[in-house]
Amino acid sequence: MTSKMRSILISTLLLNGILGFSINATASMSCGSRIESDPLHPNQTQKHDLACRQAPIDVNDQASLQRGAALFMNNCASCHSLKYLRYERMAQDLSIPPALIEQYMKLTNGKLTDSIDAKMDPVLQKKIFGTVPPDLSVETRVKSPDWVYTYLLSFYPDQTRPFGVNNTVIHDVAMPNVLDGLHQQVGDQAFQKQVGDLVNFLNYAAEPAQRERKIYGIIVILFLFIFLIPAYLLYKEYWKDVK
Ligand code: HEC
Secondary structure, three states, X not given: OOHHHHHHHHHHHHHHHHHHHHHHHHHOOOOOEEEEEOOOOOOOEEEEEOOOOOOOOOOOOHHHHHHHHHHHHHHOOXXXXXXEEEHHHHHHHOOOOHHHHHHHHOOOOOOOOOEEOOOOOHHHHHHHHOOOOOOOOOHHHHHOHHHHHHHHXXXXXXXXXXXXXXXXXXXXXXXXXXXXXXHHHHOHHHHHHHHHHHHHHHHHHHOOOHXXXXXXXXXXXXXXXXXXXXXXXXXXXXXXXXO
């Protein structure tokens, strides 16, 4: 095997490995499971993995991100922090006037440069819920937006649980169904849309620079394409005497 062939083979394998890993990482994410009795063996049970629902993510949909931010601040921020996102950055990125943030969204008396954290006492939270509500800054990157979307749409009544609800994604969940009031008020379809906005916002919060990153990526590729023309002409010029 020539060294050229070998290097082509190695780079193909590497590329395959990277692509395969990223595809597997998304495909393997399951959204909980359901235990059912086995029809062939009545004494046995079967565990079925539940597929995730697809979250409507669009990081360029500014209106959706703004609605999601408002929903998060009104319904989630009292228990969950977003430690890696500052109010000021959110105001800039989502074009929300700082005065509105100051008046309606900020949870503490701190500054706009503070991170989104209601500073709830974790010891008290542990006492109330049995577990501390986790920081959600990178939740959609750890679990995937589809997982979070499915989780928020999978609460069901269960009177044996402390808050009267359970969840198919996290079995015996410790979180109350805080969006139930909204769900009752607006109906299934509008509720799903609002949860979609909320997850869209959480997905933005997990990587606030992702919009710029994508724009820079396109600019760099464009530059390389345009640069190809003088590079090709130069190549022709340099080699014309040699050949
Ligand atoms: C009253 C407090 C409270 C509120 C309000 C609340 N949560 Fe939770 N949340 C919890 C607790 C407690 C858990 C831990 C659940 C468990 O592990 O059983 C949790 C877990 C979660 C998880 C799963 C984290 C993980 O990876 O295990 C997500 C996602 C989440 N909450 C999102 C939200 C969103 C979005 C909102 C707003 C709509 C919200 N929560 C409002 C208390 C709360």
